[in-house]
Amino acid sequence: MRRVLLAIALLALAILPLVAGKFYVDLFAKIMIMAVFAMSLDLLVGVTGLVSLGHAAFFGLASYMVVLAAPDKYAAVSLWTSLPIAIAASALLAFVIGALALRTRGVYFIMVTLAFSQMVYFVFHDTKIAGGSDGAYIYVKPQANVGAWSPFDLGNGTHFYYAMLALLVLTFALLRLLLASRFGHALRGIRSNEQRMRALGFNTYAYKLAAFTVAGAIAGAAGYFAAVQFGVVNPEMASWHQSANVLLMVILGGVGNLLGAVVGAFALVLAQDFFSSLTKHWLLPMGAFVIIAVMLLPGGLIGAWQALRGGRSGHG
Amino acid sequence: MDLPIFLIQVLNSVQYGLLLFLVASGLTLIFGIMGVVNLAHGSFYMLGAYTAFTLSSLTGNLFTAIALGVVLAVAFGYVLEWVFFSFLYRRDHLQQVLLTYGLILVFEEIRSLTVGDDVHGVSVPASLSASLPLGSTMSYPIYNLFISVACLVVATLLFLLLRKTRLGMMIRAGASNREMVRSLGIDIDFLFRVVFALGVALAAFAGMIAAPASSVYPGMGNQVLIICFVVVVIGGIGSVTGALVAALLIGFIDTFGKVFLPDYSGILVYLLMAVILVWRPEGLFRENAV
């Protein structure tokens, strides 16, 4: 049943550009980028049990790398070199921040990740690296050329959409592989009972740091493409609002379930789109929505769906 | 740097540090006693400032406004704990983070709807509008001194409350061992409500007295929140003494940082936190040192 639904959803996403207008193609491309971002955070929160309130730091850094990796403003960089550079930068930042933050636990960890991401935000906001608080334009989008062959054009909405769909599927598959491996099982063990994991001989600090770094790298990939789509980078991409946003997607969809992160991204972005079209003061219904959703759906949307199916079919 | 300028920076550091302490002490107590991560704590600071603005426009007198404001803050805190926060204790940290984040959004929009998004100034009361001369060319506003003095008075009262009263003893016990307090038959619900109201009042009061000196603007709550988190991390969760030491430390580093390294001053506080983390991950004063 689940596989059928997944197949239908994938098919729907695949044919969307053929039936919908530019607005929806762009919106869903954005959602898919956020879904990748959310899945990377779920690796930390849902799988390893690390609640990070600073995940946007890695998203933001990678988006700035689109601008910073270019020799000058009008040069066309190659996707195939600037993307790895951006991902590597995010991974490195995640490694450094993780090495320090993981010396703390529980609420301290939440606060420390928040504080470090604020540091990153201030580096972009206060200093003259790439435009300060105004941010910087991306005058020329990265090129996907390999020699003379041009497989796709990131500036083309439909091409970009399919590239993001490919990114989503690839990330999902990679994370599934990771979770099925011994490493992934160990992460789940750490979430369940870290003390016992240590007593068994696992170096849990190393595992957590590895997970933190991988999650940062994937968030970097999402940030890179977000910048490419948006055409502008600004410090808000590393702000704690962005961190809280992606955390919300994870819990809305259902913690610990990769698909949940994807569902959560869709639900939240669509909710934001809906509320902001209603009123200028849309943060009020949005805030109320957040509170109600978290209160009533502790297992997120996926949890609610499972409860619904379980109840109806009579299985426990 | 000559003496008058140095003195001004020292006074600024102390003022900033003491204001931070008032807000952070509430945060650390709420987390230490009730185990709740409250992202909306900065909103109380912001709401206090806007309340001071509104009430002082209405009454024409800042002191009356502050007195009324504190009473309102205590009542608001009491009701908020009762209606909303009491449901958070059983939830895990992730849910608390997001629920209180939602609360921030709600508070911001309510403020936006009732008072608007403009930046406001609150006039310094005439009795405190003079300046203290320092050296031949510089002077320091008396009101800023008043802020520091007021914060010191409140801080002293807080320490007296915590160390010399029965209520304070229960609070300190609760900060280090919630279960023990519960098993001693103390009315936990009442204790939690009091602590929460106290925390709200402290943050709101800080916002109120700071308003004339630093202007009242929408983002002020969020800014102060994150710095307060750093204060609590450095000072140690549940430790009011730690919050004081950390807040003053941050006050000095931030103020002098702005003088010597203006481009990087925003980052210095976090660098300090990073250093402390390498050395003492649980904070300078651990939980039992309230």
Add this chain to the structure above:
Amino acid sequence: MAGVAGMAEATLAAHELTRRFGGLVAVDRVSLELKGAEIHALIGPNGAGKSTLINLLSGGLSPTSGSISFRGAPVPHARPEQMARLGVGRTFQQSNVFMELSAFENCRLAAQARLPRAWAVYERAIDCRASTDAAASALRSVGLDARADIPAGVLAHGERRALEIAMCLATDPGVLLLDEPLAGMGLEESQRVLELLRTLRPQHAILLVEHDMDAVFAIADVITVMADGAVLASGSPAIVRANSAVREAYLGDVV
């Protein structure tokens, strides 16, 4: 890895181990040796410091003074992961398992802890024969193989105690530190565990903390009695049984 039968050198030893908590001396200059092919029982009233001693020996707590040595070599500043890697396995007095995971996965994770190449992410965990075989074998030895797929949180109390032991076994330790493994078990389960310990004895050094005196005197090669953090007496069961201080303080008329 596993202790060799008949070796005179202690596999795991405590030397004048002391642990204070503020003014309380929980463990007071305790010296103890765990030798291979030996079951060393540790008995004493509640609060005698037995669990604290196990915490010290397994690296869960750091000593205030004194030291621990493994096969004669000192282990300063031992952390739990370190001791586990040396081959010191332990069970907990309060069952400390992975509640959401199945009994099988609990043991499989335990076995995984000692395997190399943790970074091989392209291999599925359930295909890892080394860990799955060890888990199956551990569950079988405590009689839980029929309950392998049940989440640990759903198991009965006695079953969870058995799972504790199985997890410890799955790591293939040379030294076993067992903290009241029989507590909460029925007669049949207890007998099975004692039989298991007898089969394990030749290849392992075993420390057994227990309150069940019949079990202790039936199976132990060496008994150490603790009270108020200090060692009251230590020696063969016959010697301990005859010791008047022990009889007075603890055994009373039970013997």
